[in-house]
Amino acid sequence: MFQTSVNSYKPHILIADDSRGIVQLLRSFCEHEGYRTSEAYDGFQAIQMTQTLQPDLVMLDMNMPKASGLDVTKAIRSDTHLFDIPIIMLTGLTGREERLKAVSAGVSDFQNKPVDREELMLRVRNMLRMKKMSDLLQEHNRELEDLVQQRTRELEKVLAEVTEANRSIHEGYAETINRLAVVSEYRDEDTGMHIKRVSLNSREIASALGMDSGYVENLGYAAVTHDIGKVAIPDQILLKNGSFTDLERSLMMKHTVIGAQMLSGSNSPYLNMAEKVALTHHERWDGSGYPNQLFGETIPLEGRIVSLADQYDALRTQRTYKPAFSHKKTYDILTLGDQRTSPEHFCPEVLSAFTRIHL
Incomplete structure (x- = not known):
């Protein structure tokens, strides 16, 4: 040779x-x-x-x-x-x-x-x-x-470093969101458990809608902070036994705007979604919700999903003014309606996904 x-x-x-x-x-x-x-x-x-x-x-x-x-x-x-x-x-x-x-x-x-x-x-x-x-x-x-192998090893190393950095950032944002949610638990233990169940139910509905795993995961984190604005609501209103006065109800409804303001201004996709959820989870499909009376698809999908998950858990939870309803009764209220709740309050696709989960 x-x-x-x-x-x-x-x-x-x-x-x-x-x-x-x-x-x-x-x-x-x-x-x-x-x-x-x-x-x-x-x-x-x-x-x-x-x-x-x-x-x-x-x-x-x-x-x-x-x-x-x-x-x-x-x-x-x-x-x-x-x-x-x-x-x-x-x-x-x-x-x-x-x-x-x-x-x-x-x-x-x-x-x-x-x-x-x-x-x-x-x-x-x-x-x-x-x-x-x-x-x-x-x-x-x-x-x-040899050069290709060397460059491949270098690229793999850089990719691993970028992946690790993204993972750390992801974990950092997730930790931030979870710590924000802990604030609610200090104010009201029932609220603390409620936001965890809403997060889980929101994930299930998003999965049933066919959303990709990244969206499902992000929504799970975002749903945790849907009621974060309640930290600004006075205890005498937040923990009140009995019905609200009109003024108290007006103050309570402001937790959506306050929560969105607390979460705004971030470059994180997790916190951006959380901001939308905090602001719109009380909007209704028929436009009768708050704070902005949005209707139909003008409501972000994540807000529509958390709205239903939130309402489901609220009906299933005991309050001073109501008992905890069974799953069947809650299912019937959401799909058939009662004096306070109507199926028209919810996005039809989201409600359909909910029914597929709970049939």
């Missing part, structure tokens, strides 16, 4: 022929041109020496003992470490079929016997030139492969 980094490298030629006289003649031709040589006197020896020495060119006779020139050629071509070594076949054959068989086996070129020195050396130089170009190309390909 050519070593391109050494300019003084002398190509190595293996000469295989069962006639010692021919071998000596061919060796003298090659050494006169400055080539190194090795000799084999039967086909089996030629195969072994090619495997061991990996010469730059093999020059062999068609007819040899133990293995013919065609057998040697097939053995060389079947070895992944040797298959690109040029082979010049020395033969007296002139028939088309015989030459086609030799070419099919992998012979690179032919030299008729008796050997013409000038012609043979011209063929040798051409084959060695082709071999040198092949070696250079393989070396270049190996360098490219």
